[in-house]
Amino acid sequence: MADVMPAIHIEGLSHVYGGTVPALKDISFDVPAGRFTVIVGPSGCGKTSLLMMLAGLRAQSEGTIHCLGRPIPEPDPLRVGVIFQEASLYPWLTALENIEFPLSLRGGALKDHSNRAEHRRRAEAMLELVGLTGFGARYPHELSGGMKQRVSIARGLVQDPPVLLMDEPFAALDEQTRMTMGHELLRIWSTTSKTVVFVTHSLTEAVYLADEVLVMSARPGRIIDRIQVDLPRPRNYEMMATDVFGRLRDRIWRQIRKADA
Amino acid sequence: MKLVFARLALLALVLAAWELLPRHGIVNPLLLPPLSDVLAMLGELLQRAQVREALAVSGAEVLLAFIVAVPLGAALGVLIAENDYLGEVFKPMLFIVFAIPKSIFLPMFILVFGTGFQQKVAYAAFTTTFVVLMSAAAAVESVKQDYLLVARSYGATRLQLISRVYVPSMLPILLETLRISMIFNFTGVLIAEMYASRTGIGHMIASWGENFQMKQLFAGVVLLAAAAIVFNEAVRWLEARVGAWRT
Amino acid sequence: MKPVTVRRLILVSLLIAWELVPRTGLLPELFLPSLSSTLAVLWKDGATYGHAVLVTLYEVALAMLIACGGGILAGATVGGLARVRKLLLPVFSSLYAVPIVILYPVFTAWFGVGSESKIAFAGIYAFFPVMLSTAAGIQTIDPQFLLAARSMGATLPQQIARVIIPASLPTVFAGLRLGGALAIIGVVVSEMLTAAAGIGYLVTLNRTILDSPRVFAAILLILLLSIAYYLASRAIEKRFVVWQSAGKPLQAVQQSAQSTV
Numbered sequence: 001m002a003d004v005m006p007a008i009h010i011e012g013l014s015h016v017y018g019g020t021v022p023a024l025k026d027i028s029f030d031v032p033a034g035r036f037t038v039i040v041g042p043s044g045c046g047k048t049s050l051l052m053m054l055a056g057l058r059a060q061s062e063g064t065i066h067c068l069g070r071p072i073p074e075p076d077p078l079r080v081g082v083i084f085q086e087a088s089l090y091p092w093l094t095a096l097e098n099i100e101f102p103l104s105l106r107g108g109a110l111k112d113h114s115n116r117a118e119h120r121r122r123a124e125a126m127l128e129l130v131g132l133t134g135f136g137a138r139y140p141h142e143l144s145g146g147m148k149q150r151v152s153i154a155r156g157l158v159q160d161p162p163v164l165l166m167d168e169p170f171a172a173l174d175e176q177t178r179m180t181m182g183h184e185l186l187r188i189w190s191t192t193s194k195t196v197v198f199v200t201h202s203l204t205e206a207v208y209l210a211d212e213v214l215v216m217s218a219r220p221g222r223i224i225d226r227i228q229v230d231l232p233r234p235r236n237y238e239m240m241a242t243d244v245f246g247r248l249r250d251r252i253w254r255q256i257r258k259a260d261a
Numbered sequence: 262m263k264l265v266f267a268r269l270a271l272l273a274l275v276l277a278a279w280e281l282l283p284r285h286g287i288v289n290p291l292l293l294p295p296l297s298d299v300l301a302m303l304g305e306l307l308q309r310a311q312v313r314e315a316l317a318v319s320g321a322e323v324l325l326a327f328i329v330a331v332p333l334g335a336a337l338g339v340l341i342a343e344n345d346y347l348g349e350v351f352k353p354m355l356f357i358v359f360a361i362p363k364s365i366f367l368p369m370f371i372l373v374f375g376t377g378f379q380q381k382v383a384y385a386a387f388t389t390t391f392v393v394l395m396s397a398a399a400a401v402e403s404v405k406q407d408y409l410l411v412a413r414s415y416g417a418t419r420l421q422l423i424s425r426v427y428v429p430s431m432l433p434i435l436l437e438t439l440r441i442s443m444i445f446n447f448t449g450v451l452i453a454e455m456y457a458s459r460t461g462i463g464h465m466i467a468s469w470g471e472n473f474q475m476k477q478l479f480a481g482v483v484l485l486a487a488a489a490i491v492f493n494e495a496v497r498w499l500e501a502r503v504g505a506w507r508t
Numbered sequence: 509m510k511p512v513t514v515r516r517l518i519l520v521s522l523l524i525a526w527e528l529v530p531r532t533g534l535l536p537e538l539f540l541p542s543l544s545s546t547l548a549v550l551w552k553d554g555a556t557y558g559h560a561v562l563v564t565l566y567e568v569a570l571a572m573l574i575a576c577g578g579g580i581l582a583g584a585t586v587g588g589l590a591r592v593r594k595l596l597l598p599v600f601s602s603l604y605a606v607p608i609v610i611l612y613p614v615f616t617a618w619f620g621v622g623s624e625s626k627i628a629f630a631g632i633y634a635f636f637p638v639m640l641s642t643a644a645g646i647q648t649i650d651p652q653f654l655l656a657a658r659s660m661g662a663t664l665p666q667q668i669a670r671v672i673i674p675a676s677l678p679t680v681f682a683g684l685r686l687g688g689a690l691a692i693i694g695v696v697v698s699e700m701l702t703a704a705a706g707i708g709y710l711v712t713l714n715r716t717i718l719d720s721p722r723v724f725a726a727i728l729l730i731l732l733l734s735i736a737y738y739l740a741s742r743a744i745e746k747r748f749v750v751w752q753s754a755g756k757p758l759q760a761v762q763q764s765a766q767s768t769v
Contacts, residue, residue: 078661360734361734365711373539455701470613
């Protein structure tokens with residue numbers, strides 16, 4: 001394999017909350033460009049903190065994080081897009097305006113009107129990509145949970161960052177919507193060549209979505225296993241019934257239980 | 262613990278300012294007598310029969326108005342909460358009722374009852390009833406449907422529902438209702454006394470003010486404020502004990 | 509019968525009763541002058557009443573400045589800063605138990621019988637509830653909003669202008685509505701107690717000379733004023749705060765019922 005720089009390089013990452021509570025312990029891994037990596041682990045294992053550090057929203061106690069070859073001490077929306085568990089759409093903006101929001105922040109002006117038309121065009125393109133054409137004028141309180149997350153994803157994509165971080169984005173949704181959204185996400189991702197780091201605590205979701213699954217232990221979080229998911233793409237629901245799928249999921253579960261004990 | 266100290270320190274600061282600023286003439290002592298003078302006057306006042314009588318009258322008015330208003334307001338409030346139709350009719354009107362200064366009805370009460378004891382009780386009861394009504398209705402609505410569903414699925418009778426689900430669930434809220442209603446009640450009595458009355462502590466305070474007897478006035482203010490706060494905190498303590506399960 | 513219709517019927521019957529009950533002698537005109545005689549007074553003496561309304565409105569406006577200006581700022585500070593909140597909020601909640609009316613004689617002694625004492629009293633009267641309500645409202649703002657904005661690269665001025673201010677609008681509007689209502693109530697009460705001008709003063713003046721139609725004319729004006737303010741502020745709120753969550757109606761009344769007079 002050619003010696004290409006990984007999209008994400010983490011080495012010796014450790015973190016202690018408030019100086020006393022160890023949250024993460026000696027985490028090291030690389031994510032090659034264009035891969036879909038899923039981090040799975042029990043509640044409280046620090047996976048969200050890890051993501052926050054990758055996004056530049058939090059500083060780590062020790063260790064290095066490089067994203068596209070450079071450190072990321074503060075948020076860099078042109079490099080890394082973040083999608084949270086709670087859609088956190090602004091209720092006073094329509095769906096389309098929410099998607100445009102990051103674009104209007106550029107240049108530091110309070111409201112950047114210089115490229116209105118261009119911003120609108122890009123926002124509408126994203127709206128279409130997530131399958132919500134025609135819903136742009138709706139306010140968040142008029143949208144279902146799944147639709148809100150789609151808008152959130154569109155907002156994360158609108159700046160076209162090469163890296164996308166997603167923190168349990170489907171956790172607040174019911175299982176059926178979750179499955180549909182997962183499938184949708186893969187469809188959207190396949191049209192781009194982005195690197196995705198996706199955090200979840202659903203084992204099924206992890207295997208279904210990932211190229212590689214990183215299994216974390218309970219606090220303090222360490223990486224206790226790396227599992228390649230060699231299922232072909234595009235993935236489909238029938239794969240969930242196969243032996244391969246079941247064994248992969250089993251392996252993850254056993255690792256997590258072992259680390260707990 | 263640190264917070265309690267900080268608050269006590271704040272209180273001490275305020276009290277010290279009240280004492281020192283007038284004493285040193287930074288604030289006109291005729292307008293704001295020093296705290297020690299006010300407290301001394303308070304001691305003196307409490308020994309005067311006239312003052313004690315006024316307090317007794319006001320106390321009686323407060324109590325009586327409360328006894329009338331609470332059952333009346335509670336009954337109406339429960340009715341509005343339980344009966345969907347009545348609720349839909351009257352709830353929007355409640356919003357408007359609370360936007361209106363109820364003191365404008367004082368002249369009507371005076372015209373009907375005169376300026377004596379009954380008028381003040383009637384007026385205070387009138388204003389307090391609305392508060393009790395609204396709180397009671399909110400309290401009934403707050404009892405989670407789930408709790409009721411579970412009890413009914415076990416075959417609870419209406420009486421059991423009331424005593425085993427509604428009452429324990431509503432108890433802390435009922436205490437809060439009593440506490441807040443009393444604030445309104447107290448205010449209502451004081452306003453009626455200040456407006457057109459020759460008895461009661463409210464009237465006394467008003468006339469001290471009119472006659473520029475600032476020490477007496479502030480003594481009265483301190484006394485009433487203290488009484489209100491003591492009552493409030495006592496009921497709050499009770500609420501906390503009874504409603505520890507409420508997050 | 510639709511509830512709206514019932515309410516309208518109640519209103520109409522009250523108006524009819526107001527006219528007929530005194531006319532038919534069920535109640536003496538002294539206790540309840542007929543609606544027509546009350547309106548006749550307003551018609552005849554428009555100038556006097558008009559002038560009184562202006563005085564009252566002037567006092568209300570200035571009281572609102574104190575109560576809403578000060579109350580909202582204080583509430584935002586207390587609500588927004590955790591340390592200040594923990595220290596002061598219980599203190600203010602305890603103070604709320606004290607009937608502010610007892611301070612009114614103090615204000616008349618200090619400021620005289622003119623507008624200043626009314627403005628001071630109504631200003632303080634409305635200040636605490638507005639402050640408490642704003643403090644509570646500020647806390648309902650989703651903390652994720654700022655996290656999302658930071659992840660999109662928003663600078664501090666952008667965070668304030670594009671997120672914090674729009675997110676606070678519902679709370680600010682509620683504070684204005686509450687402050688105005690309480691200011692009207694505070695001014696009217698104080699004008700009724702000791703004054704030389706204003707509608708409240710007209711109520712008391714005419715009561716002492718037993719001129720019931722004039723008393724009720726003043727009462728009617730006060731009713732119209734407070735209802736008009738309520739309807740106007742609700743309409744403005746609805747227009748600007750489209751996304752307000754409905755919530756339980758009675759709990760909302762509970763919040764608005766902060767007036768003690």
